[in-house]
Amino acid sequence: MDQGMETRKSSESEEVDDKKWVYDSSVDHKGRVPLRASTGVWKASLFIIVMDFSERLSYFGIATNLITYLTKAIHQDLKTAAKNVNYWAGVTTMMPLIGGFLADAYIGRFSTVLISSIIYLLGLSLLTMSHLIPSLKPCDMNPCHKPRKVHEVVFFLAMYLISVGTGGHKPALESFGADQFDDNHSEERKKKMSYFNWWNFGLCCGLLLGVTVIVYLQDYVSWGVADIVLSAVMASTTIIFFVGKPFYRYRVPEGSPLTPMLQVLVAAMTKRNLPYPSNPAQLYEVPKSQKTQGRFLCHTNKLKFLDKAAILEDNEDKENCLIGKQHRPWKLATVSQVEEMKLVLNMVPIWLTSLTFGLCMAQASTFFIKQSSTMNRKISRDFEIPPASIYSLTALGMIISVCIYDRILVPLLRSATGEERGIKILQRIGIGMVFSVLSMAVSALVERKRLRVAERELTQGGRTGSISMSVFWLAPQYMILGLGDGFTLVGLQEYFYDQVPDSMRSLGIAFYLSVIGVSSFLSSLLITIVDHVTEKGGRSWFGKDLNKSRLDNFYWLLAAMNGVNLCVYVFLARRYSYKNVRRGSESMA
Structure with missing residues (x-):
């Protein structure tokens, strides 16, 4: 795409009586036609949120069931599969550092989204072929005990193409959506605060469909059919995003920030x-x-x-x-340049203290789902929910949290505190961290109960297959973690977009995503260390048989780590200095 499209006029006269935006057909000094505004900032944002819905549908449809595929189709053991899921999730959420940098510095956010969407679509297409083309399938026999090497190569190549696509898609799309709101316009500034909430509402809708409809297709119809659906949705929303081109505001890349x-x-x-x-x-x-x-x-x-x-x-x-x-x-x-440097340096401690929250998130798409596969998932005599579909409760918790926060808490808190946001961004993040401690504690208690039931029914009672304990015993830990996501994840998105220098906002969203990425790598490292230490002590916490493992102890460890980290975070947050923009004729001092 033409890099020249990435331009935006200043907002000196953007406030008009009807609060509507109008077109400005004037041409700038480089001969480009800048778009002053559209018929409404929410109209432009709608095209962008639809695009994110598609990407999140694909991501969660693949990510939440990945450990099931690796253990059942490729026959990896639990530890190896969990590590591979964490490695892929880590790379997928670290790639935005590169994509965000290129979007801010050289390519522009609109162009980056289009290019990365094409790469994403290539990955989905290759993933589809790995399940449908006979020579690329895991094997000809059913059940498949030893998959073909070529299938593993093509499968992981497709997965990491999706990682590259996500690397440009996520940071550029979210920051491009936020760019539609003018920081110098008081009403739009408030709308942008709601934008991050509703952005995550759309994200959760994609997540819900991904872990229900897509996962159901994977488990009970065909992985190939599920991939066809994901490819079709991604292709159609890419077209929709492009159709919205006349309504967007653009920003010129200014070189390396x-x-x-x-x-x-x-x-x-x-x-x-x-x-x-x-x-x-x-x-x-x-x-x-x-x-x-x-x-x-x-x-x-x-x-x-x-x-x-x-x-x-x-x-x-x-x-x-x-x-x-x-x-x-x-x-x-x-x-201003000096203060921008200070902003970035001040973010480092906040970034570091956010990592333990990411450790908790990593368990929801690995061990939580593996637990659900051993439990009673029957809704009725003839219907059994897929193991990964229980992840939808996290999205449900996040939707509840975001709606209550945006529609009820923010107006009340604005009146009580006088803060434009209701409460400060770091306070919102800290509240979510409290939920992460509670989630890990509840997870440990539920897992201990599951182990007792498994020992009674499988070891002593001679039962085979899943245990009688309902999978909905996992609902509290998923819901609590989802409520925490509504505070911490949305808060981190707003924090890393708002507090970075204006010239590196895509990179700011990438910093937020890197919290999840680094946490995934740290989760794999922590699993390796704990496995090594506990194995020396007599029995590993991560055995080949989940019913003979001790995930409850691992969850208690994470709860303790999050509790200590929360204390450090509160100490840092109380001393944090937020970005302070000079307006009008304010003095520097």
Whole structure:
């Protein structure tokens, strides 16, 4: 796609009486036709949310049942299958760091979504062929005891093509949707806060259908039929997204957002021996007339060593400042650039303390589902729900949480606290972390009960197959985790979009996704360490037979880790400084 499409006009006169947006057919200095606005920001967002619905339908339809496929079709043991699921989930949620960077710096968000959607569709098509083409099928026999090597190669190639597609799709699409709302327009700024809630509502709808309809097709019809449905939905929503092209607002890629940060570090190190000015107002900032995209940030007193990058060192710098001449970027940075660097550094502790929440999420798509496969899943005499469909309760919990928060809590909290969001973003994230501790504690209690039932019925009673304990005993832990997702996951999305510099918002969404990705890798590492330690102690917590494993102890370990982490997070959140944008003629000090 033409990179020139990625442009957006300033919002100096965007407020009109009827709050509707109008077209502006003027042409900018590069000959591009910028879109001032559409008939409504929600109309543009609807096309984008539909696109995300499709991607989440595919992702969760594949991810939640992946451990079942690896253990039953490819015949991997539980530990290997869980690690492979975590590796794939980790790569899938780390790839957005690359996709987000390219979207912000060079390709543009709209173009990145289209390109990644095509790659995603290629992965789904290859996955379909691995189940339908006779020479690529796992094997000719049913049941299949030893799958063909070519099937494994094609299967994992398709899976990691989907990872690459997700890498560009997720960060660019979500940030592109948020770009439709103007930060300088008070009403739209409030709508954008709701946008993240309703974005996740659409996500949960895709998740629900993925873990019910798609998983049912996989388990009781055919994996190939399920993949055909996913490919068709992805193709149709890609067309719908493209049809919405006239309604979108675009942003011009400004080159690598990491270069200005490196310039700040180099300038600060070069001037490290200079005395700090007595008044922060003496630090350098360009006139507003020279600012093209992005906003001016207020000076803060944290990480003051970086402020030296904005000190006017010699007469040449001062003369250039007076006459409005371009400054030397590797020698002199602006206050806004310095503050953007501070924003990114301040995010690191929050990112690190979010990882244990991701560890809990990783269990929902691995061990939780494997537990459900050993339990009674019958709804009636003739109908049995697929093991992965129990995951839908997480989406249900998240939908309930998001709706109550957006429709009830936010208006009440706005009146009570005066905060535009109701409560601060980090407070919302912290509330969700409390739910993660509760979820792991409940998981441990339920698993202990399941083990007692399994021992009584299978070991002592001689029963075969699943135990009589209903799969809906897992409902509380899924629901609690879903309620926590409605606070923490949505909060993390808003946090990493809102608190990063304006020029790297796709990369900000990628930072949020990397929390889940790194957590998946950490989950695999934790499983390996715990397996090694407990095996030396006599019996591994992760045996080949789930009914002889001790997942309850593992869940208690995660609950304890999350409890300690929550204390650290609260300590950091109470001292956090949020992005502070200068408006009008505010001073720097």
